[in-house]
Amino acid sequence: MVRRSLQKGTLLSNHRVIDGITFSVSDGERVGIIGRNGAGKSTLLRLIAGIYRPDSGTISPVDDVAVLLDAGFGLDTQLSGRANVITRAKLDRLERTEVSRYVSWVHEFSELEDYFDEPVKTYSTGMVARLVFSLSTARSHNVILVDEGIGTADAKFQVKAFAQLNNFYMTSSILVMASHSESVLRSNCTRGLVLEKGRLVFDGDIDAAISAYDNGANLY
Amino acid sequence: MPDKPPKPLAAIVADRSIWMHLGWRDLKSRYAQTKFGPWLSVANLFAVIFGSSVAVGLISGRSTLDQAPRLAVCLCIWTLIASSLGEACDLFESDKTLLLNTVIHEISLTARLIWRNFIIGLHNCVVVVLVFIVSGHRIGYGLFLLPIVLAITSFTLILPVFLCAKMALMHRALKTIIPSIIQIAFFMTPILWIPPSEGPMNWAVQVNPAAWIITLSFHLSVDNYVDNDFLIRVLILVSVSTFILHFIKQSFFHVRKYV
Numbered sequence: 001m002v003r004r005s006l007q008k009g010t011l012l013s014n015h016r017v018i019d020g021i022t023f024s025v026s027d028g029e030r031v032g033i034i035g036r037n038g039a040g041k042s043t044l045l046r047l048i049a050g051i052y053r054p055d056s057g058t059i060s061p062v063d064d065v066a067v068l069l070d071a072g073f074g075l076d077t078q079l080s081g082r083a084n085v086i087t088r089a090k091l092d093r094l095e096r097t098e099v100s101r102y103v104s105w106v107h108e109f110s111e112l113e114d115y116f117d118e119p120v121k122t123y124s125t126g127m128v129a130r131l132v133f134s135l136s137t138a139r140s141h142n143v144i145l146v147d148e149g150i151g152t153a154d155a156k157f158q159v160k161a162f163a164q165l166n167n168f169y170m171t172s173s174i175l176v177m178a179s180h181s182e183s184v185l186r187s188n189c190t191r192g193l194v195l196e197k198g199r200l201v202f203d204g205d206i207d208a209a210i211s212a213y214d215n216g217a218n219l220y
Numbered sequence: 221m222p223d224k225p226p227k228p229l230a231a232i233v234a235d236r237s238i239w240m241h242l243g244w245r246d247l248k249s250r251y252a253q254t255k256f257g258p259w260l261s262v263a264n265l266f267a268v269i270f271g272s273s274v275a276v277g278l279i280s281g282r283s284t285l286d287q288a289p290r291l292a293v294c295l296c297i298w299t300l301i302a303s304s305l306g307e308a309c310d311l312f313e314s315d316k317t318l319l320l321n322t323v324i325h326e327i328s329l330t331a332r333l334i335w336r337n338f339i340i341g342l343h344n345c346v347v348v349v350l351v352f353i354v355s356g357h358r359i360g361y362g363l364f365l366l367p368i369v370l371a372i373t374s375f376t377l378i379l380p381v382f383l384c385a386k387m388a389l390m391h392r393a394l395k396t397i398i399p400s401i402i403q404i405a406f407f408m409t410p411i412l413w414i415p416p417s418e419g420p421m422n423w424a425v426q427v428n429p430a431a432w433i434i435t436l437s438f439h440l441s442v443d444n445y446v447d448n449d450f451l452i453r454v455l456i457l458v459s460v461s462t463f464i465l466h467f468i469k470q471s472f473f474h475v476r477k478y479v
Binding site for chain 2: 046051053
């Protein structure tokens, strides 16, 4: 069982983004983080991931975290899809043998075929979305942190993309997802945390959390 | 997420495959944007060396080809220093997505920037050798130590580049001021002029770490002798950089909250 306890405040330009939040997440939990824009959802995810350091408080470290905040980060459009996948593999600190498997998998799943070796700047929007989706879901992780879900590209790709996405989430030990979408939260999460101005105002069942949030704002 | 962030030197070693890959990728991306690839920067340096040699030759009344070898060595080193410090102003802004989506240490991104300029410096060493050949200057053992001098220079640049990058991120006005300071520093460094034995320009050499490295380089490469005075200063510079990088408080390197 993995326990995480998180308590911190963080100050950014005289504005307290996260203020005294404490919670723990156990193995098998699927946690949805709900809140208005600017409530601190993305900041909280970055604190959990270790991208930000808290000004005070402690975060229990955990291994093998997938951070999906901006799925297309680090894409260099001057370089090919293959080169970009290799870069992402390096950033994930994959061994050499794993890199070639990772690249092959992304190539096959994205269905980019010959375009895989062309500069990303020549791709259509849908092709970029396929590449990004494939990059994001290629490997299973112990803990997955997601901000606003992962786009699944064009309609033709969506069928297998949804299956892959479900498999990606299901193979993780812990899922923490920030979203404004009621349907996404209900289908993926069992527990909800509601943030308001950097504070944790509700922690409980996902349906109750959505209702608690709805009292103050609307989900789409 | 690691339990504690590693110290900068440890992070540079641990992340070496990442920053080396990213730096090389940056160059591939840059070269992909032009038909001439790496030859553009090589040709550019060649032109700058000969243009400067003509100018210095006319001003000093000496032969252009006599100036070229010294200028080539000095400009090779100066290009590494100036490019690294100049690009530092945009380092963390341009790497914003990496900073906000990965746990890569900020000092590793600094190493990436210096690494790509070091690779360009290695290209430029080829230009230096060509200049020596064209000018008919004797090629001694010292010239082949130029890549080592570039490597030492790269290491000593880690802290100043990080400082420039952090200051430019926190105070955006510095993005326009730092390049101007670099331009002034160019004239205060013995590149276009030979350091005198006394006077205010001699003082400028004594207090300018870039001048120590450049003076050591051209004595080594052009005159084939090791100037012990400047060698000791450079070694002290390396030691001080190592000490500061190892012992400085870790929070000094946290810049993500400013991005």
